[in-house]
Amino acid sequence: MKMYEKAPAKINLMLDVLHKRPDGFHEVEMIMTMVDLADRLEMSELRRDTIIISSQAGYIPLDEKNLAFQAAKLLKERYGVKQGVHIHLDKKIPVAAGLAGGSSDAAAALRGLNRLWQLGLSSEELQELGAELGSDVPFCVTGGTALATGRGEKLTPIASMPQCWVVLAKPPINVSTAEVYGKLRADRIAVHPSARLMQEAVEAGDFQAVCGRLGNVLEEVTLKLHPEVQQLKEAMIRLGADGVLMSGSGPTVFGLVSKQSKVARIYNGLRGFCKEVYAVRSLT
């Protein structure tokens, strides 16, 4: 038997850090939503008690470091599953980009293997398991648009993000999430974006207010390390995006665009100096 799952990328409409916790993680407030740029997972039953990961992408780990492998291993150990599985990852989401590609693969593996192995786990149970794999995995289990607090694993679903186009551009640099959080001085953040104001804008379906309230305190760190991310932001604004922000720890920059007629101009303008550009829809 085979199961298929789509694993979409996330963007952070706002990301605030409240303080560093004794366990080393940071207490955050984020509004997250999914975009229509997705990896695809094919999960095939194996009679042998083993986990095999394959992918057309040559640049991700295929061993126990792969988050989809870790998701399968966690389910097997926790629920005594004796069957094996071959997970093929068709990667479309850029890696180490601030788009939670690996987390979304792990979440999709949890959903798909829950069905393949008939474990009967609820979304809440899958989210709890996901939190053992990474801070962004619980959100990726259910997707939608949500307020995420704690280290990112405490979720409150909110209304869907207003329908729009999302242009994503990833400069050719890799950013480590741990390094960015590590370099942040949480006690010296000058301006905190407001989760409440962003939630209100989303709930009201007010696209312009969403664009006006975008904010990410991790930009300060990543933009200092990689000035080309700032240049990319400026280019997107110049080309006419309605709102522009770096996603997560970066380096991907996204632009929200309401009018389809503007999308081609922004996409083509960015392609001039950035190879990895995507124009997709927001997911509702």
Ligand SMILES: C[C@@](CO)(OP(=O)(O)O)[C@H](O)COP(=O)(O)OP(=O)(O)OC[C@H]1O[C@@H](n2ccc(N)nc2=O)[C@H](O)[C@@H]1O
């Ligand atoms: C910044 C965000 C925003 O959505 O996303 P990405 O840029 O990774 O996509 C997330 O907070 C990333 O979540 P995720 O990538 O799952 O992080 P984890 O694997 O749990 O943690 C990686 C490392 O980041 C740091 N970390 C992560 C989350 C958090 N709330 N505080 C932290 O300090 C810790 O140093 C941890 O060791």
Ligand SMILES: Nc1ncnc2c1ncn2[C@@H]1O[C@H](COP(=O)(O)OP(=O)(O)O)[C@@H](O)[C@H]1O
């Ligand atoms: N299935 C996977 N897809 C992509 N990266 C993965 C996967 N499993 C593990 N990784 C590792 O996780 C790291 C972060 O990848 P990713 O989730 O794409 O980035 P981000 O946390 O910035 O959103 C990468 O260094 C990569 O080697």
